[in-house]
Amino acid sequence: MALLVVENLTKRFGGLLAVNSVSFGVETAEILSVIGPNGAGKTTLFNMLTGIYAPTTGSASLAGRPLVGAKPHQIVAAGLARTFQNIRLFGSMSALENVMVGRHSRTKGGFWTALLPGKAGVAEEKQIAQRASEELDFVGLGHCAAQTASCLCYGDQRRLEVARALATDPQLVLLDEPAAGMNPQETRSLIALIRRIQKRGITVVLIEHDMNLVMNLSDRVVVMNFGQKIADGAPAQVRSDPQVIAAYLGSGAA
Template sequence: MSDAKAVLEIDDVTLQFGGLTALDHVSFEIREGEILGLIGPNGAGKTTCFNVMTGVYQATSGEVRFNGTVLGGLKRNKITKLGIARTFQNIRLFKSMTVLENVMVGSDAHSKVGFFDALFRTPRHRRTEQASLEKAKELLDIVGIKARHDEVASNLSYGDQRRLEIARAMATGPKLLCLDEPAAGFNPAEKQNLMALIRKVRDQGFTVLLIEHDMRLVMGVTDRIVVLEFGRKIAEGAPAEIRDNPAVIAAYLGVDEEDAS
């Protein structure tokens, strides 16, 4: 994995809101085919960093590069088309649409069918629609809810809505799939199932960035972990290294680093 190329590079990124420094010279990379965990205590800057990567915020200084393309200044839809997809802490589904329709919306991000094709339902439009339909069902099968494809999204359980959101993000055809707190609200059994799903997603050829509070889940599913505290990177390494790192223990327990060593 160490020889894999970097898909996303966070290069000396600082983000300031007025007098507040939310990210302070943060640097790390996400390598092709890995599951990278981004963790830290509440207020560490995880979601802020996530939002810089996905175009919600523009870095004050430094660069974010995706396969060599600098993302600064690009609109979010352009970033999606380049190959970055995300889920959200708060589920954002089209609740009145069916499960299948929600996933097909994701496919529209790369659709080349124009207004004329859609208006007159040209052969090109029908072929594209059929391909989108088949892909959506395939993704629903991967996340385990294909049998419920005709149900309205609001009727799904909380856990299945999370799975649906992941399928919709996958439908955009990303090279990097960013999951923001996907285990929020899950019970222990659901978290175990989520770990299996994340591994399965990676095995389908996706690179995964995972932001998550649950340390057991992160330790059990990631290849590498980056740790933030107060907007600074304090550690990076394999799960076993992070588990025993005095700076990380101190950050989570609220003690001095010397006391944690």
């Protein structure tokens, strides 16, 4: 059984059908790209998988655990983490502190532990800081641990978001346009990072407009247009699909 199973997921906003009965599966440690023109419903799909939007109909599960109806923090606890199209860091906090926020989703201590930390609470906080430091090293930002997040360059902020997601111990991570705004060197670094994530046994699903990245990195590609899935297959297969060509280049291109 696939790690992530999406079945007939649909989202309506009034009279607008943003996502229309989309189904697909993702295997463990697979890299799947979700592509399509602007407005195709890709981010809405991610928002349904992470509990930000409730689907109108349909279902989704991670390792057999239902995602629909769960709250965002419950979905993170189930092993699904994400980054966002628009960077959402705590700008006044350090890079290390931002990643520690992600790691706190796996802590045992609650409100009173944070308010009145005893010996166990202090020890746990040290463990959190250590794990956050390891994730910063993993994404190549170990030297930036003490820097304020808002002072990091754009590409480093993107990688910091990935580190924060990894600190939650995900089985699967959703990356929403991770290469947006990156220069070619930053994009090459991102591709290498995603491959290292895959080698850790973590499944990656990404939304991306950089077709060179998508075709060189993905094991599989799902294509959406006007809220519907129009193709699903290997990159070479999808690239030559007449419906995909028409969606990107106009009906005359097919």
